[in-house]
Amino acid sequence: MPTETETPVKGAATLEEVVNRQLGRRAFLKLTGLGVFTAAAGSLPAVLEAATPKLRTQRRYGMVIDLKRCVNCKACTIACKLENKTPPGVVYNPVIEEEIGEYPYVQRRWFPKPCFHCDKPPCTGVCPVTATYKRKEDGIVIVDYDKCIGCRYCITACPYGARFFDFGENYPAHTTAYGQVPSPEFQGEYGLRREGKSPVGNVRKCTFCLHLQDAQGRYTRPPACSETCMAKAIHFGDFASESNGGCITHEGCNLKRLLVEHRWIRLKEELGTEPSVYYTL
Amino acid sequence: MSERCGKWGWRVWGILAILGAIGVFQRFAFGHQLAAYGSLVPWGLWVAAYIYFVGLSAGAFLLSSLVYVFKVKALESIGRLALVTAVITLFMALVSIWFDIGHMERFWYVFLRPNFRSMMAWMIWMYTAYFLLLLVELRLAFQPGSLKRDRLLSLLGSVGVPLAIAFHGGVGALFAVVGARPYWHTGLFPILFLSGALTSGGALLLAVVALRWPEKDESHGRLVRLLSKITLGLLLFDLLLEWAEVSVPLWGGTAYHTEGLKLMLFGPFWWVFWIFHLFLGSLVPIWLLVRFPTDTQKAGWAGALIAVLFMSVRLNIVIPGLAVPILPGLDQAVLNPRLTASYVPSLHEWLVLAFVVALGLGMFGASRKFLNLYEKTAEAPR
Structure with missing residues (x-):
């Protein structure tokens, strides 16, 4: 099993190496041929651009949450709210609690x-x-706020209650300087909340802190919930073949190895939804 | 008497219209903030009103097809009324759902970039086609008779019947295809929507014909008796389907399938089912129709009870399906009114509904005044 903490491009010294690993030799030769042709035409960036989308299809981000480590401090919920500046009633990562027995x-x-x-x-x-759609390049499910009409059909269809409607409500602090700090969600495109403007009136959901990705789709920082978890219970990483479970949050950790070493479950497995978030017991 | 009735009618309509105007003002001024639904129960009164009105429309239209497609002579005189009812109630439905969406200005996106994997997109495209067809058919029904027009009416009706079935079945399928909600996810659901549409639409026509017909002569009595029989049969059939829908999961007894039903039958709003739907909306009208088969007044009241209280069936479709927490404990995870499993429509939601009702009644009043609603569509000269 390829090991450890490699992020997709870590350890790949040259473009040739990266492309070779991701696409195989044949595709690389094709690209090289294309490269020679376009370089002759004076446009090397086009080659890189042609390669990039292919590279990005290789990522499959997901999480392994170690329930033995989770202490129910809810720091993940708070960190997520602070990171994404979500309004009241929109909670991308709540902690669900149940009391059982007498x-x-x-x-x-x-x-x-x-x-x-x-x-x-x-x-x-x-x-x-x-x-709303699943991104081909990294498997993250997002909502395009510019297209969403706010019918909330998707909220009814999600078996995990992971979607929230933005009713346009604000915390009291909205009228202070806090309200002037834009949300970084989607690279700040919808940063400042304005009445009646998206994301108000849209359905919202966790984006795995998509805005923390760089232009190549690599995380510059782990998603807020996993970064903040003091018990190191939330492991975030890439399940795709290249990084093969490399954990982005904790160095020396591998998501796939965690799954092999622990018993794990996914919620409502019987629905066949194939969640990318696993809970180890 | 009718003059006094009219006076009171105007007053009630005026109050509804004023309350409705307040609701609409609030909707535009505050968006969704005054509505009581949330992210766990994301649909509420307006969606229930939408499927209610759309059901009335499909039902009234399918009954109009008895006149224009199947040429049932005995019902000829309600052809126009049924078509006008279908148009008005469809319009009411569309206004209700328009108020419900988060970005009202983007409603046309469903035409611009439809996703035909979505049952909602299918439903919207089908009711658009249905709406256009209805308008053309309505225009023709009020034209002087000619052989060509009769043929066209018959053709449009023939296209309209499968379209209305597909479109209202599609409304049911919109709910039924949601696998995450076991309460909705049954094969019978679209059929139940159709039978509900026919029952409520038939009952509405019965009420209007029995209570508001201008000339209450012998032919009127015959018409009311026939409509009574049709409505009674449809209601009994609808109750049979409902029995199947409720009893099978309850007999099976797995919590996953029964939670929503138990909420409807024994939850805090048990009376919506037992009193409004079953007692006042079904048993009392059945008794009225069976016990007094020749009394047009009572038949009218029976129709009105079924038609108006059918809203309780629609509410019981939408809300219990959603008010069961989709994961145990999700409704307790965060203390926020938008993240609880309980939902009671807010005053604002009722006010907006009052607007829709006032709008519909106003359109109906206007069509009574300006169109010959109660005359049968002129026949082609022979």
């Missing part, structure tokens, strides 16, 4: 619940205007 045999169980970015998401197909 005194003296009472038990509590809990788990953080971000969007699972399912491989077969039931929420995207129902959108009447294709506003």
Whole structure:
């Protein structure tokens, strides 16, 4: 099993190496041929551009959440709210708690619940205007705020309650300087909240902190929930073949190895949604 | 008497219109903030009103096809009324759902970039086609008779029947295809929508014909008796389907499939089902129709009870399907009114509904005044 903490481009010294690994030799030769041709035409960037989308299809981001480590501090919920500046009633990563049994045999169980970015998401197909979709390049399910009409059909279709409607409500702090700091979500495109303007009136959901990716789709920082977790319970990484489970949050850790070494579950597996978030027990 | 009735009618309509105007003002001024639904129960009164009105429309239209397609002579005189009812109630439905969407200005995106994997997109495209067809058919129904027009009416009706079935079945399928909600996810659901549409649409026509017909002569009595029989049969059939829909999961007894049903039958709003739907909306009208088969007044009241209280069936489709937390504990995870599993429509939502009702009643009043609603469509000269 290829090991450890490699992020897709880490350890790949040259463009040839990167492309070779991702696409195979044949594709590289084709690209080289194209490269020679276009370089002759004086446009090397075009070659890089042709290569980039292919490279990006290789990523499959996901999480392994270690329930033995989670202490129910809810720092992930708070960190997510602060990172994305979500309004009241929009909570991308709540911690779900249940109390089971009666005194003296009472038990509590809990788990953080971000969007699972399912491989077969039931929420995207129902959108009447294709506003929500699973990104081909990295498997992240997002909502295009400019297209979403706010019908909320996707909220009904998500079996995990991972979608929220933005009612346009604000925290009291909205009228202070806090309200002037734009949300970085989607690279700040919808940063400042304006009445009636997107994302108000849209459906919102966890984006795996998409805005922390660089132009090549690599994370410059792990998503806020996993970065903040003091118990190191939330492991975020790339399941795709190249990085093969490399964890972005914790150095020396590998998501696939965690799954091999622990018993794990995914919620409502019977629905066939193939969540990208695993819980180890 | 009718003059006094008219006076009161105007007053009630005026109050509805004023309240409705307040609701609409609030909707535009505050967006969705005054609505009581949230992210766990994302659909509420307006969606229920939408499927209610759209059901009335499909039902009234399918009954109009008895006149224009199947040439049932005995019902000829309600052809125009049924068509006008279908147009008005469809319009009411579209206004209701327009107020419900988050970005009202983007409604046309469903035509610009439809996703035909989505049952909602299919439904919208089909009701657009249905709306256009209805308008043309309505125009023709009020034209002087000619052989060509009769043929066209018959042709449009023939296209309209499968379209209305597909479109309203599609409304049911919109709910039924959602696998995450076991309460909706049954094969019977689209059929239940159709039978509900026919029942409520038939009952509405019965009420209007029995109570508001200008000349209450012998032929009127015959017409009311026939409509009564049709409505009674449809209601009984609808109750049979409903029995199947409720009893099968309850008998099976797996919590996953029964939670929503138990919420409807024994939850905090049990009375919506038992009192409004079953007792006042079904048993009382059945008794009225069976016990007094020749009393047009009572038949009218029976029709009105079924038609108006069918809203309780629509509410019971939308809300219990959503009010069961999709994951145990999700409704307790965050203390926020938008993230609870309980939903009671807010005053604002009722006010907007009042607007839609006032709009519909106004359109109906206007069409009564300016169109010969109660005359049968002129026949082609022989």
